[in-house]
Amino acid sequence: MNIILLGPPGAGKGTQAGFLVEDRDMIQLSTGDMLREAKDSGTEMGKLVAGVMARGELVTDEIVIGLIREKLQGDKKGGFIFDGFPRTLAQADALGELLEDCGETLDAVIELEVNDEVLVDRIVGRAAETAAAGKPVRADDNEESLKIRLMAYYKQTSPLIGYYHAKGMLQGVDGLDEMPAVRADIAAILDK
């Protein structure tokens, strides 16, 4: 089973993807994590995307599609969770083609529904907790980048809600619920 977790920054996609990895032996494909890894290891691509990411803008479709293409060749285990990908309509089309090429299907698109005030609190809170623990804070976890990240979500990513709705694939869960409740809602959708 292959699924997309859709939702704005701070909606809880990464957390819920982690639960799905634990519960169902699925593979989490987070393009954000892959890009941060490239940046931290100082690859050419990493250097190219660092500034764009810190500002909160989207990196090019070509780069993220290339990252996902590579991962789809590997072990499929209990299926893929696409976390933070696709983020544009072009990426969504590309994902459909990539899955078809490797004989896979997309089984569900789960939208984590939240509101902006909660996102700002969560992300600013995440940064404060990380700093208090003495760990490096994400360069884009600040209020200015967050505004740009939210705008990128509404402008470029939220059209995917209509796109997948039209394909009959979209399922919404209340992302404002407690984490275990969201986890249970997602499980119920996948077990249907």
Ligand code: AMP
């Ligand atoms: P995330 O960890 O998913 O919040 O992603 C962090 C940053 O990485 C984003 O703000 C973008 O700059 C970049 N990024 C991650 N995934 C994508 C994607 N699918 N398309 C374009 N940019 C992405």
